[in-house]
Amino acid sequence: MTSSRPSFQKINYMLRPRKQVERKIIIELFQELQTMLGIDIKDYQYIGLGSVYYYDFILFNKFLKITNMVSLDHESCVRRFEFNKPFDFVTFRNLSTTDFLNSEPAQSDKNRFAWLDYDSKLIKYSDTRKRFILTKYILEDIGIVARKSNENDLFILTVNRDIPRRIFANINVRSQFLKQFKEYLSAEYKSIGNITPDRYPYIIQNILLNTFKNNETHQSIKFRKLFSFAYEDTSPMYTLGGIFRSTEIPDPSISSPFVQVGEDLITNIDVPILTYREKLKLDQAICYFGQKLDTPPSNDVIEQLATDKLGFEIDCLDLKSYLKYYRYYPQYYEGII
Secondary structure (H helix, E strand, O other): OHHHOOHHHOOOOOOOHHHHHHHHHHHHHHHHHHHHHOOOHHHOEEEEOOOOOOHHHHHHHHHHOOOEEEEEOOOOOHHHHHHOOOOOOEEEEOOOHHHHHHHOOOOOOOOEEEEEEEEEEOEEEEOOOOEEEEOHHHHHHHHHHHHHOOOOOEEEEEEEOOOOHHHHHOHHHHHHHHHHHHHHOOHHHOOHHHOOOOOHHHHHHHHHHHHHHHHOOOOOOEEEEEEEEEEEOOOEEEEEEEEEEOOOOOOOOOOOOOOOOOOOOOEEEOOOOOOHHHHHHHHHOHHHHOOOOOOOOOHHHHHHHHHHHOOOOOOHHHHHHHHHHHHHOOOOOOOOO
16 A cells, blocks of 8 residues: 555655755756846746645745746645645646646747656566566657747656666666667667666666657757756656757856756766754855865865864765755754744
């Protein structure tokens, strides 16, 4: 019975530090994007999977000022989704993503910003059937979005990228993977040597980007990748985000270091788990570097800070990661109300 419960009943979506870092990066990036392109995201319709927490909805209203919002979920507890809506301008629709997207008109006069934040795996492996299983509705949703999007529509997609690492140790399994997904893979991935656990997030990315391309063959407006993230709070996840345009993103490019348009690039969000006192001490030591933190400190500076200046042990890699993401790092408290 427990395994059949929806994910929001197993995990508090608000208490995921790496997910929260991702949200804040996306908001900052889109704030700069709208200035650069002269678009006004507050006038967009936001389509998301708010669950019962609606955390993305709250943040996108607060920082992007969006007030036209639609939340989707096809679970049966409709009253709970309605009860937890944070604003009266949020509309809840008890529909699957595919049914909703199919029902929406193409080329609407309203720009859309959609984040299809699935908890499903794009690809599963069945030990009993000895084969991979593709979650086809995700690719179907991509196809619908690609065919219906307007100039400057924004789109983000998140999938669970978990898969047993052991299966790639078997050359026959890797051969089967290539055979099953040959139509979705670019040439550089059509080699057994590139089907590895470490390359798996890039394989996921390649499949998704090629799905966009296959659905955009006869149209001028195409999906332009802006960023992609890999992270893990409770499950390993992958996020792809971008904008639909008839032309490439113009120069000057966005200054955010997290914009990575290359198809072989993924940002790994791997922030350490810290106590409140540890985070406070690290923040107090920020000025120790005497430089902008968008220029990574040297290994010598990192090691000296980690060993001499803090008063507690911290791995140098964890310290580097914190300094990269410290502006986005969340801190949680318990309050008695």
